[in-house]
Amino acid sequence: MDATKRAWDAIVQFTKADVTLSPDSPLWGNSNYSHLAAFSEVETWTEFGLKRLSQVYTDGTFHTLPKLRQLLSLPDLSEFRYNQISHLCSAQFPTPPLRLHCTGIEELISQPTKVKLLSNTYKHLISNRYDPRVKYKWESSGVRIDPDDWEEIIDNLYIPLVSMRDRLIQFRIIHQTYLTPQKLFTMGRVASPSCPRCGAPVANFIHLMWDCPVILRFWRAIVNFMATELELPQILNPATCLLGLLDSVVPRVHTRCLIRLLFFYAKKVVALHWMVNSQLELYKLTYLARGCPKKFENIWNPWLESPATSTAR
Ligand SMILES: [Zn+2]
Incomplete structure (x- = not known):
């Protein structure tokens, strides 16, 4: 009990x-x-x-x-x-009438039929996780989302992902929790909120995931590859590529699942690439504050000096 x-x-x-x-x-x-x-x-x-x-x-x-x-x-x-x-x-209860009402989760677990009760309960809990502020974050970044679209996005966020690490990355992306130059600047950790790739004055989450010309080239290449090599529909917009909004344009369920997975792994690459470089500034400042700047160089120089990683920056 x-x-x-x-x-x-x-x-x-x-x-x-x-x-x-x-x-x-x-x-x-x-x-x-x-x-x-x-x-x-x-x-x-x-x-x-x-x-x-x-x-x-x-x-x-x-x-x-x-x-x-x-x-x-x-x-x-x-x-x-x-x-x-x-x-x-x-x-x-001093003020009548006393209007009793069940919460959504009570209605769910008190239904006479218990088919898929566990997965429906999980779905209900997950859907509650997304309060209007999460949707607002995306809308204020210029991504237009109707209420039905938002429901579709939430319903399909985690379904195709089997790895817990991937699910966590998906969670962090949908909540926009990654550190960006704009956030670091607000925290007083970097001197400028600008984009390290294109020099745009303010690099917020949507810039680093989508709007940055360097990143947009990457997305174009992904979408072109999917169209030419896999014969998948050519859809290039943040609502589809970043949030997996597809129901109205791709009728086949399995095709939608594949596209959502491919887009997830594309945005995972974007998120992890720039996350490392945003975090670098924090590492650098931390070692400076501890009075051991050499340690930062000793650890990170192979990364900083590699041509392969400098293109990512
Ligand atoms: Zn940029």
Whole structure:
């Protein structure tokens, strides 16, 4: 039971769900209900069979005495006891009507059919991870996303990826958590927010992943290769290449899956390449602050002096 409670608490915390007025909310020992938690005769009411919020409220109003007697199968329930629980609930929920409602996860797990319950629960939790701010980040970067499109993006983010490391990279890309020159500049870690590749004055996430002319050349080459060598549709836009938005343009499921995978590995290459170079500045500053600049050179010189990596920079 403890494990179940811990799992439930973790879900509530993760989804930020408001379970205060869930019909199945426990009346007793519930930290959301301070008045009920302080009640001294919990044992009596537990023996009466009163445990959940839905047992005392219907359609926003507190049950009448006959109704409560019927629900608890206690025809002799006294008026004194009825007034006791009624006053207690009035103190706890002072403003009627009390509209009870299930959260999405409760609706899901209480469905009579339990087919694919685990994967549906996982999907629900994952979809909750994407609050509007994540979508807004992309939209404010100039990537147009309709609500249906966003649902498609979220539904297909992790499905084709089998490696946990790849899933983590996907998570970091969709949340735009990688360090960029713009972020480093804001943190006071670098002297300029400009792009190290093309010299654009501000290198934010979308610039480094897409807008930078150097990166856009890379994306063009990828899309051309996919079209000429694999006969896949030639689609070059950030919503498709970075977010995997494909349903309306590619009817075949397996083709969509392949395209999403290929685009993922292309953006993984982009993310990991420039991430290393953004991080280099942090490493350099850290060694300087520790008073051992030589250490930075000793470690990173092979990388810095290689023609192969200098083209990436
Ligand atoms: Zn650039």
